[in-house]
Amino acid sequence: MSNVTRFTDLEVWRRSHALFLDVLNKLDDFPRTRAAAALTDQVIRSLGSVGANIAEGFNRSKSRYLNALDIALGEANESENWLYKIRDAGLFSRQSAKPHIAECIEIEKMLSGLIRSIRSRP
Numbered sequence: 001m002s003n004v005t006r007f008t009d010l011e012v013w014r015r016s017h018a019l020f021l022d023v024l025n026k027l028d029d030f031p032r033t034r035a036a037a038a039l040t041d042q043v044i045r046s047l048g049s050v051g052a053n054i055a056e057g058f059n060r061s062k063s064r065y066l067n068a069l070d071i072a073l074g075e076a077n078e079s080e081n082w083l084y085k086i087r088d089a090g091l092f093s094r095q096s097a098k099p100h101i102a103e104c105i106e107i108e109k110m111l112s113g114l115i116r117s118i119r120s121r122p
Helices: 011-029 034-057 062-088 094-119
Strands: none
Touching: 011 034, 011 062, 011 094, 034 062, 034 094, 062 094
């Protein structure tokens, strides 16, 4: 992490941002129903919150950064949950949901690794 000077240098932030934009761009294809609107709102909020919390905690104290990363991890888990719901409600096909869910899981693993790495530092 010695070359990391901004939160945008973090691969986990870049990937969470890309996932947010990718899902955001696909939501316009959803039907204009109350259920679709509710699911859309939830997934956008949780996906957006992953990157926002990574950014918010950056350059803060170790404990505040770990707290923000822990929240980001929770939001990533929530996003995965909403992606399953969107898929199972038939708004995303299994085929189109699969890469989004897989990327969400990778982001969760990356956040867990970053948290472990920061916790182990003096």
